[in-house]
Amino acid sequence: MDELDPVIHAPKRLRIMALLATADDLTFARIQDQLRLGTPDLSKQIKTLHDAGYLRTKRSGRGPGSQTWVGMTREGARAYRSHVRALRALLDDADSTTESR
Amino acid sequence: MHDEPMGQTPRQALETIESDQIDLYLRWAETQVPWWYWPSFATIVATWVASYEFGLWAGTGGALFAAAALGYIAGVLMDRSGVTFPRVRAMPRPLLAPYVAVFVVHLTVVAAITTTVIVMDDPPFLAIGLAIGPALALVGSASTRWYRAVAERLRAQSAR
Numbered sequence A: 001m002d003e004l005d006p007v008i009h010a011p012k013r014l015r016i017m018a019l020l021a022t023a024d025d026l027t028f029a030r031i032q033d034q035l036r037l038g039t040p041d042l043s044k045q046i047k048t049l050h051d052a053g054y055l056r057t058k059r060s061g062r063g064p065g066s067q068t069w070v071g072m073t074r075e076g077a078r079a080y081r082s083h084v085r086a087l088r089a090l091l092d093d094a095d096s097t098t099e100s101r
Numbered sequence B: 001m002h003d004e005p006m007g008q009t010p011r012q013a014l015e016t017i018e019s020d021q022i023d024l025y026l027r028w029a030e031t032q033v034p035w036w037y038w039p040s041f042a043t044i045v046a047t048w049v050a051s052y053e054f055g056l057w058a059g060t061g062g063a064l065f066a067a068a069a070l071g072y073i074a075g076v077l078m079d080r081s082g083v084t085f086p087r088v089r090a091m092p093r094p095l096l097a098p099y100v101a102v103f104v105v106h107l108t109v110v111a112a113i114t115t116t117v118i119v120m121d122d123p124p125f126l127a128i129g130l131a132i133g134p135a136l137a138l139v140g141s142a143s144t145r146w147y148r149a150v151a152e153r154l155r156a157q158s159a160r
Helices: A011-020 A028-035 A039-051 A074-100 B010-032 B037-054 B056-081 B093-119 B125-159
Strands: A025-027 A055-060 A067-072
Touching: A011 A028, A011 A039, A011 A067, A011 A074, A011 B010, A025 A028, A028 A039, A028 A067, A028 B010, A039 A055, A067 A074, A074 B010, B010 B056, B010 B125, B037 B056, B037 B093, B037 B125, B093 B125
Parallel strands: none
Antiparallel strands: A025 A067, A055 A067
């Protein structure tokens, strides 16, 4: 039985994980641009996910052109898929309850 | 742990992430496959093929040049778009066909060149290079336009 993951359940973190499920790695700037989050906010959310073991980060290049690349760990990918399955199950339950009324 | 409101229903959460994902796939095509990608790719491949006209060593040099140039372009495009390669697993089903088509174009070109080199005794490499360049640029650009059109349609549907 899949359960909602408390770390991923926060909307911003769920959106970050969803984006990272679409590509091997994304830059910090790409995630920021896509989700329209401020730098401190995004850093905080990424740190929370990183501390939970769900994300890995690495820097490429040096100086002003350097980029931070963020990717999902295997554990993160598993947790994300389980979380999405739990959300779908909740949605199915809600739909079947509505239909049975 | 919950440091922000959980005001989303499961349906809203799933719709939001689906919309974000489609948006990323679309932006990937816009930024990582810019208009100049296919003409550049076609020119590099055509130059590589044509270089065999001047002997095996010239062809080997051409292959090394092509590998370095394509590697450089791939690096530039990844830095520019902020995305490595999109994952097929999370890709919406309608986008898979044009996405796969892009790779089929690449593989077909490599297979055609290899077959020509193996089958023909004295292939007209210069002519093949000149023919393959524009064809590759056109087919590649068409596959990218197809991908974008499908992604735009999905984005419009998810915004409703």
